Amino acid sequence: MIRQVLIISLVLIPFVSLFLAIPAIEFENREAIFHSIGLIVLLSAINVWLATAFAWWLLWTESKWRYILEWLVFLPLFIPMLATLFGLYLILAEAGLIGTYIGVSLGLLVVTLPYSIRLAYNGMAVIGRPLLEQARLLPMRRRFVYVLFPLFSRTMRTIALFTTVILLSQFALIQLIGAGLIPTVTTELYQSYAGNNLSLALSNTWMLIFFPVLIYFLLSGWSRWMVRMLKGRLQ
Amino acid sequence: MSLNVKAIRKQFGTRQILNSVDFEVQPHDIHAIVGVSGSGKSTILRIIAGLETTDGGDVLWNNKSLLNIPAHKRRVTMLSQSALLFPHLTVGENVTLATRSRSRKQAEEWLQVVRLGDRYDAEIHELSGGEQQRVSLARALAAEPELLLLDEPFTNLDPKLKVDLQRFIRDLVKELKLTAILVTHDREEAMLMADRVTLLESGEVTRTGTVEQLYDTAPGFGDFVMLEGELRPLAEVEVSETAGEPVQLMKKIYRFGQCFGEYHFEDGRSVMLSTEESFQIGMMYRIKRKEG
Numbered sequence: 001m002i003r004q005v006l007i008i009s010l011v012l013i014p015f016v017s018l019f020l021a022i023p024a025i026e027f028e029n030r031e032a033i034f035h036s037i038g039l040i041v042l043l044s045a046i047n048v049w050l051a052t053a054f055a056w057w058l059l060w061t062e063s064k065w066r067y068i069l070e071w072l073v074f075l076p077l078f079i080p081m082l083a084t085l086f087g088l089y090l091i092l093a094e095a096g097l098i099g100t101y102i103g104v105s106l107g108l109l110v111v112t113l114p115y116s117i118r119l120a121y122n123g124m125a126v127i128g129r130p131l132l133e134q135a136r137l138l139p140m141r142r143r144f145v146y147v148l149f150p151l152f153s154r155t156m157r158t159i160a161l162f163t164t165v166i167l168l169s170q171f172a173l174i175q176l177i178g179a180g181l182i183p184t185v186t187t188e189l190y191q192s193y194a195g196n197n198l199s200l201a202l203s204n205t206w207m208l209i210f211f212p213v214l215i216y217f218l219l220s221g222w223s224r225w226m227v228r229m230l231k232g233r234l235q
Numbered sequence: 236m237s238l239n240v241k242a243i244r245k246q247f248g249t250r251q252i253l254n255s256v257d258f259e260v261q262p263h264d265i266h267a268i269v270g271v272s273g274s275g276k277s278t279i280l281r282i283i284a285g286l287e288t289t290d291g292g293d294v295l296w297n298n299k300s301l302l303n304i305p306a307h308k309r310r311v312t313m314l315s316q317s318a319l320l321f322p323h324l325t326v327g328e329n330v331t332l333a334t335r336s337r338s339r340k341q342a343e344e345w346l347q348v349v350r351l352g353d354r355y356d357a358e359i360h361e362l363s364g365g366e367q368q369r370v371s372l373a374r375a376l377a378a379e380p381e382l383l384l385l386d387e388p389f390t391n392l393d394p395k396l397k398v399d400l401q402r403f404i405r406d407l408v409k410e411l412k413l414t415a416i417l418v419t420h421d422r423e424e425a426m427l428m429a430d431r432v433t434l435l436e437s438g439e440v441t442r443t444g445t446v447e448q449l450y451d452t453a454p455g456f457g458d459f460v461m462l463e464g465e466l467r468p469l470a471e472v473e474v475s476e477t478a479g480e481p482v483q484l485m486k487k488i489y490r491f492g493q494c495f496g497e498y499h500f501e502d503g504r505s506v507m508l509s510t511e512e513s514f515q516i517g518m519m520y521r522i523k524r525k526e527g
Contacts, residue, residue: 062287130315130317130319131319131321133286133319134313134319134321135321136285136286136306136307137306137307137311137312137313137378138307138332138333139307140307143307146321146324146332147321147332150323151321151323227323231323231324231325231328233337234324234327234328234331234332234337234339235328235331235339
């Protein structure tokens with residue numbers, strides 16, 4: 001029991017400190033919020049789509065390139081983020097995408113996609129190949145709507161949450177590739193830290209926490225409602 | 236509509252699983268593919284279902300190649316060792332999903348056919364193994380397949396349920412005039428259910444024929460019997476009332492207008508032989524070499 005209490009305390013310590021000061025009620029830079037929400041929605045959707053498609057391919061392919069491709073896709077997981085970031089910076093600079101919304105989105109996609117594919121692949125492995133094979137015998141729309149979506153919705157939610165958390169943790173990437181022109185909640189947070197405004201920093205920190213929690217509840221509710229609705233169509 | 240499997244080859248890594256496999260399935264037949272584990276029999280089914288690709292050869296359904304048609308468009312359904320029902324759906328929802336018009340009414344009718352008409356709203360985990368396999372059968376049939384693939388679907392069932400379901404599926408396939416392929420390692424099961432049998436060994440077809448042909452001619456098809464101190468294929472022995480080793484007839488199975496009997500020796504071995512209907516269950520007979 002002591003061990004469990006110790007572990008939980010370790011996990012919760014950072015959050016306890018957030019209650020030690022009173023946060024400012026308003027968040028000044030609305031543009032940063034809109035950018036953050038836009039990036040979260042866009043990248044979560046793209047990550048779920050690409051990761052699911054690639055994991056599905058990995059699961060069934062008999063290509064001799066499978067292992068090489070799998071290794072290449074998961075390679076960024078083992079490489080320090082700054083190395084990836086610098087390589088990305090050079091390519092995007094060459095393409096003239098530094099300081100643009102597209103450049104930041106591409107950069108964040110490169111960083112988040114390997115994690116998403118790994119999550120999607122593991123999610124499919126949990127469902128199991130034999131069950132997914134039964135689904136393959138169903139017409140394509142039914143397969144995705146009535147089988148894959150309900151069975152895979154938790155994994156999709158995890159991918160969206162992971163994308164959100166990684167995205168909100170990326171100060172260096174957004175600052176470097178966005179060239180300071182794409183403000184997000186994260187970049188604002190660092191500025192408030194730098195300005196020694198504890199109340200504003202706290203407000204921004206709560207905003208950082210608020211996004212994933214909100215997304216978690218929204219996605220949970222939505223997927224539960226969708227599954228119930230889809231099951232209703234089979235009655 | 237017949238199925239032609241032509242010179243199919245398949246290799247996994249360096250291992251040759253199927254080596255130029257040929258056989259033909261006649262319309263409305265149950266065709267058994269019999270072989271030991273690793274002989275490649277399930278791989279054939281998976282290729283026919285579209286779940287596996289081939290390295291060569293072709294699969295023709297009504298003289299049209301199936302190989303370039305995606306799995307869901309082949310009108311083929313598969314029943315496996317596990318029921319593989321979708322766990323988030325109820326019994327009825329699993330079957331409704333498979334019907335072509337997503338119709339609850341049709342699903343209920345199919346559940347009636349498998350004698351589970353009152354379990355539409357039951358959760359999958361509430362069902363026994365045999366019931367789950369019957370739901371799986373209802374789901375497979377609800378898709379109105381032209382070809383039913385049976386991949387050792389009786390393996391995980393207890394003996395009584397196994398025999399019941401074997402007969403039930405055979406009768407149903409015949410009644411609905413379906414074509415079915417049964418993959419099994421159990422020769423007795425093949426003999427009970429199939430019209431024709433293909434014997435597969437290390438990815439190669441060793442023999443194809445009707446059950447009667449293989450029963451009479453294929454070495455190794457059917458059990459061997461220890462008789463006069465020697466192992467003999469069943470085709471060489473017969474039952475009489477007068478001379479030979481004593482056995483007891485346990486049950487009779489009627490197939491193709493012929494009667495098969497399951498005989499038990501005192502030491503627990505059992506064999507199946509074609510026999511006369513006049514033999515009585517529970518009585519002692521004699522098993523001996525066929526004359527000539």
